[in-house]
Amino acid sequence: MHKKQWLTVIFILLLVAVTAAQCSSAQPTVDTSALDAAKAAAAASEAKVAEANAKAATAEADAAAAVNAGADELAAAQATAEAAKTEAESAVQAAEEAKAEAEQAMSAVEAPAEEGPVTITFWHAYNEVSPENEMLTGTLIPEFEAEHPNIKVESLSVPYGEFRQKLLTSMAGGVAPNLIRADIIWVPELANLGALAPLDEIMPDFDTYKAKVFSGPLSTNFWGGHYYGLPLDTNTRVWFWNKEMYDEAGIAAPPKTIDDVIAQCAAIKALGDDKYVFADGGTYAWAVLPWIWSFGGAITDPDVTTATGYLNGPETVQAYEFLLKFYKDGCMAPSVLGSGVDAGTGYAQDLYANYIDGPWMYPIYEGQFPDKQLHATLMPAGAGGSVSVVGGEDIVLLQQSPNKDAALEFIRFTLSPEYQTKMAEVGQLMVLNELVKSDYIQNHPYYGIFLEQLKTAKARTPHPAWTKMDEIITNAGQSILREEKTPQQALDDAAAEIDALLTSK
Amino acid sequence: MNIARNITEVFTRARGNRRRKRINLTPYLFLLPGVLLFLAWTAYPLLKAFQISLYDWNPIPGQVSAFIGSANYTRAFSDPVFWMALRNTVMYAVVTVIGQMFLGLTVALMVDQVVFARTAFRTIYYLPVITSWVVISILFKYLFNSNPSGLVHYLMVDVLHLLPDYVPWLSNAGTSWVAILSLGIWKGIGWSMIIFLAALQSIPVVFYEVAAIDGANKWDRLWRITLPLIRPTLIFVLVMLIIGGFQAFISIYLITGGGPLQRTEVLLSYMYNQGFKYMEFGYGAALSYMLAALIFGVNFIQIRFLQERIEY
Numbered sequence: 163m164h165k166k167q168w169l170t171v172i173f174i175l176l177l178v179a180v181t182a183a184q185c186s187s188a189q190p191t192v193d194t195s196a197l198d199a200a201k202a203a204a205a206a207s208e209a210k211v212a213e214a215n216a217k218a219a220t221a222e223a224d225a226a227a228a229v230n231a232g233a234d235e236l237a238a239a240q241a242t243a244e245a246a247k248t249e250a251e252s253a254v255q256a257a258e259e260a261k262a263e264a265e266q267a268m269s270a271v272e273a274p275a276e277e278g279p280v281t282i283t284f285w286h287a288y289n290e291v292s293p294e295n296e297m298l299t300g301t302l303i304p305e306f307e308a309e310h311p312n313i314k315v316e317s318l319s320v321p322y323g324e325f326r327q328k329l330l331t332s333m334a335g336g337v338a339p340n341l342i343r344a345d346i347i348w349v350p351e352l353a354n355l356g357a358l359a360p361l362d363e364i365m366p367d368f369d370t371y372k373a374k375v376f377s378g379p380l381s382t383n384f385w386g387g388h389y390y391g392l393p394l395d396t397n398t399r400v401w402f403w404n405k406e407m408y409d410e411a412g413i414a415a416p417p418k419t420i421d422d423v424i425a426q427c428a429a430i431k432a433l434g435d436d437k438y439v440f441a442d443g444g445t446y447a448w449a450v451l452p453w454i455w456s457f458g459g460a461i462t463d464p465d466v467t468t469a470t471g472y473l474n475g476p477e478t479v480q481a482y483e484f485l486l487k488f489y490k491d492g493c494m495a496p497s498v499l500g501s502g503v504d505a506g507t508g509y510a511q512d513l514y515a516n517y518i519d520g521p522w523m524y525p526i527y528e529g530q531f532p533d534k535q536l537h538a539t540l541m542p543a544g545a546g547g548s549v550s551v552v553g554g555e556d557i558v559l560l561q562q563s564p565n566k567d568a569a570l571e572f573i574r575f576t577l578s579p580e581y582q583t584k585m586a587e588v589g590q591l592m593v594l595n596e597l598v599k600s601d602y603i604q605n606h607p608y609y610g611i612f613l614e615q616l617k618t619a620k621a622r623t624p625h626p627a628w629t630k631m632d633e634i635i636t637n638a639g640q641s642i643l644r645e646e647k648t649p650q651q652a653l654d655d656a657a658a659e660i661d662a663l664l665t666s667k
Numbered sequence: 668m669n670i671a672r673n674i675t676e677v678f679t680r681a682r683g684n685r686r687r688k689r690i691n692l693t694p695y696l697f698l699l700p701g702v703l704l705f706l707a708w709t710a711y712p713l714l715k716a717f718q719i720s721l722y723d724w725n726p727i728p729g730q731v732s733a734f735i736g737s738a739n740y741t742r743a744f745s746d747p748v749f750w751m752a753l754r755n756t757v758m759y760a761v762v763t764v765i766g767q768m769f770l771g772l773t774v775a776l777m778v779d780q781v782v783f784a785r786t787a788f789r790t791i792y793y794l795p796v797i798t799s800w801v802v803i804s805i806l807f808k809y810l811f812n813s814n815p816s817g818l819v820h821y822l823m824v825d826v827l828h829l830l831p832d833y834v835p836w837l838s839n840a841g842t843s844w845v846a847i848l849s850l851g852i853w854k855g856i857g858w859s860m861i862i863f864l865a866a867l868q869s870i871p872v873v874f875y876e877v878a879a880i881d882g883a884n885k886w887d888r889l890w891r892i893t894l895p896l897i898r899p900t901l902i903f904v905l906v907m908l909i910i911g912g913f914q915a916f917i918s919i920y921l922i923t924g925g926g927p928l929q930r931t932e933v934l935l936s937y938m939y940n941q942g943f944k945y946m947e948f949g950y951g952a953a954l955s956y957m958l959a960a961l962i963f964g965v966n967f968i969q970i971r972f973l974q975e976r977i978e979y
Contacts (some may be wrong), residue, residue: 330943334728334729355725356727
């Protein structure tokens with residue numbers, strides 16, 4: 163064999179070795195065993211304190227009881243109480259020593275991490291070129307970094323449709339981001355997989371923040387006995403009515419009830435065959451739930467144990483019968499089955515007299531249809547009242563991510579009035595109770611109606627298998643509108659399918 | 668050098684030293700990088716996927732997954748969407764394979780006759796093949812837009828008057844297939860054309876000259892000379908296209924996403940949805956193994972019954 167050949171072989175092997183080494187070179191990890199030990203010691207000593215305190219309390223109670231019994235016993239009991247007290251005190255002292263030790267150990271472990279800047283990653287689904295993303299990356303993150311020189315925040319826009327896939331892949335590979343802005347409906351699923359860190363356990367001041375935010379959005383973070391995140395923004399869908407079309411058709415006022423909506427049909431159809439009273443983008447839960455709930459129906463019972471009797475109950479069936487008739491009469495646009503012009507565009511082009519959507523439509527209209535005015539009112543009421551659907555996002559911390567303390571600091575920042583107000587300026591409805599009465603909200607042109615609608619709005623079913631439930635609901639709606647099944651039949655089938663999901667997990 | 672010789676000697680001694688046979692290690696060393704990459708990127712994922720298919724798999728590292736044996740496999744048999752996806756997959760394969768082979772052969776025969784600017788024609792027909800699936804799929808989604816302003820609408824209704832009215836192409840399964848299948852066939856014609864063209868050009872011209880003397884017309888020459896002689900190529904193209912047809916994914920995922928009502932779901936899109944939409948990675952992995960078994964079975968039958976040696 164020639165020397166040259168050997169050289170080539172060695173070169174290729176080297177190349178492979180280098181590549182392999184690069185692939186396997188893991189990120190440097192902080193040795194946290196000392197920290198864990200210290201934390202355990204602190205926890206143990208705290209338990210001891212609690213135990214001693216309890217002993218002292220019982221002893222004192224015994225003493226109090228003995229007062230009635232007699233002097234001898236009193237003296238004896240007092241002595242016991244005294245002894246217990248001293249025991250408790252010494253335990254407290256020991257505990258404090260242990261705690262101090264633990265803190266020292268903790269700071270010793272954390273100190274090297276804080277020397278150099280720590281980088282935390284934050285994924286969200288804001289469009290890369292949206293005003294939200296500009297506000298976040300152009301104003302807010304630099305502000306946070308200026309306040310925390312040791313923390314660098316890397317923000318990444320991941321399109322909503324690819325978000326879960328990208329997140330899963332990164333988690334499976336052990337390189338998940340620190341924080342994500344998760345659709346409220348993903349949180350139970352991610353928590354159930356064990357992907358999220360329980361904030362109520364690892365965030366010492368969690369209760370402070372828990373008290374600050376709206377309780378509805380907060381509840382979307384609760385799964386299996388723990389809170390896995392905090393709300394970041396909230397929204398709901400309200401009824402947009404097209405004043406120009408109303409004027410043309412001679413309709414005086416926006417509808418108060420679903421019957422008012424039905425009554426618009428003849429007048430709107432008289433404007434032209436391609437005009438519709440109402441449009442929506444599909445039969446998915448986000449679209450149909452306001453109707454189901456306003457009719458008094460539901461997907462499952464309140465405890466999420468069964469769908470039978472709820473999804474196929476008389477009220478829900480009525481809601482779908484209404485939608486079917488509305489569609490067949492040509493009053494609901496074919497966009498619900500995915501053809502024709504989408505709801506927002508159709509409203510702007512005076513094809514659709516009404517549609518339901520969220521506060522993000524205002525910035526969209528400013529950009530795309532600056533001449534068209536959005537008029538909002540509450541969802542028309544049915545037998546169940548005027549009930550819309552709660553949307554929004556939570557900020558959650560990934561269990562496997564390093565630098566949790568720095569990430570928690572960023573969570574605190576996102577719940578500051580400063581951050582929340584700035585994001586509200588670009589269409590993100592805030593979640594802080596204290597801001598509802600603020601001048602900003604009081605003088606805001608359109609947030610008022612959303613806050614009003616939020617009072618009765620409901621959240622979608624919190625369940626790990628929600629994505630599948632949504633698919634079942636979507637398909638049921640499709641087969642109803644395509645008249646392949648009667649509403650009752652389609653909903654019976656869907657309820658049985660959802661029941662199977664509810665019992666299997 | 669010495670090391671290699673020493674190792675070689677060890678090997679030869681172990682064989683009983685009956686015949687001194689030198690084993691040259693050099694080719695194996697050259698193969699090593701490729702084998703390593705194969706092990707890392709093909710063999711390992713294959714085995715891992717099989718393992719996943721036996722579990723109720725949790726993708727998060729450190730979480731416990733329950734071993735459920737063959738439950739993911741048996742589950743498919745009682746899953747109506749699986750059967751729908753299977754039927755669609757077979758339908759897609761049959762229609763696109765026949766379409767691509769027929770049109771590919773037709774184009775190849777035509778280009779073969781062309782004397783002037785043959786390379787230009789070849790390039791034009793081959794262009795769709797090298798274009799990205801993603802780009803083309805999104806393009807087709809726009810062409811088949813349900814809006815009256817969609818290009819297909821404009822052509823078929825307003826210009827050619829072939830359709831009486833606008834069709835919501837992607838809202839119904841039947842009309843969605845028109846878009847998906849026409850994309851699949853159109854994109855694949857160039858590939859089969861190139862292969863057929865190569866085969867056509869390898870047929871000795873003398874056969875045709877002899878046939879012409881015998882009085883064979885063009886049709887006879889095609890049926891009795893061309894097709895029998897390119898039979899191995901036909902089989903090769905058939906096998907490759909069927910493998911490709913069973914693996915249709917990007918166009919369907921991007922154009923309809925399996926909808927409406929999961930009626931355009933094929934095995935791969937259903938597998939993908941199980942994994943990344945519902946996080947049912949175990950079931951998804953089981954589906955991928957069932958698809959692999961299906962492709963293997965179909966190709967085994969094809970090669971077994973269609974392959975014959977031909978001699979010129």
